[in-house]
Amino acid sequence: MRAWVHGLCIAAGIAAPVALTFWFTSDYGPRSKAHYAAVEESQATPKEVVMAFEKMGIDERRPKEAVERYFSPDVIDHDPNVAGDRQSIIDHLSALDWDKAGPTRTIKHVIAEGDMVAVHHHLVRQPGTKGIAAVDMFRVKEGKIVEHWSVLQPLPETSPNRHGAF
Incomplete structure (x- = not known):
């Protein structure tokens, strides 16, 4: 040869x-990188999924991207301030004034059990106000948030409770 x-x-x-x-x-x-990212997200624990949403959607002020990435397309939302679907969540979060001071929040507790995650936080929507004690509950399935509930409690200017809301 x-x-x-x-x-x-x-x-x-x-x-x-x-x-x-x-x-x-x-x-x-x-x-590809997209393949590995999808596999990694589907293997994340429910708490990791919710905390990733909280970080991107609230802390990094990218609510549209966070909802599209971490919420199921057929999510059920029980928050009375939205229509109950994914687009209404995007619309509601996007309407918040993210460019200025915007809402701030301090996470106080995170509780996860099975597919449920509860986030207890202090939410201040208007700077200079006391804000709200809030609990957001999420149900996660296969790496996506499939259901959400909100419980909001306005904080009074004065309170006889010596322990405070948090």
Whole structure:
């Protein structure tokens, strides 16, 4: 056999596995970054899903992206301030004044059991006010929030309770 045929066979034998490796690990192949991100999210615990939503949606002030990423398309929302679907959640959170001082919140407690997660937090929608004691409850299934409830308690200017709301 000729030397160039041997050289071509050796090059093909080296190039084929390298090409396949690049294909399977590239952004275009079946094991792309998007694939691994989806697998990672579906394996996250319910608490990790909710806390990732809280971080992106509230702390980083990206509510539309957070809802689209962490809420199921057919989510059921029991919050009386929204229509109850994913788009109404996006509309409600996007209407908050994120560009200025906007709402601030301090998480006080997070409780997770099974597929349920409760976040107890102090929410101040208008700077200079006492704010609200809030509990948001989430039900998570397969890495997505599928149900949400809100319980809001306005904080009075004065209270006889020496322990406070938190």
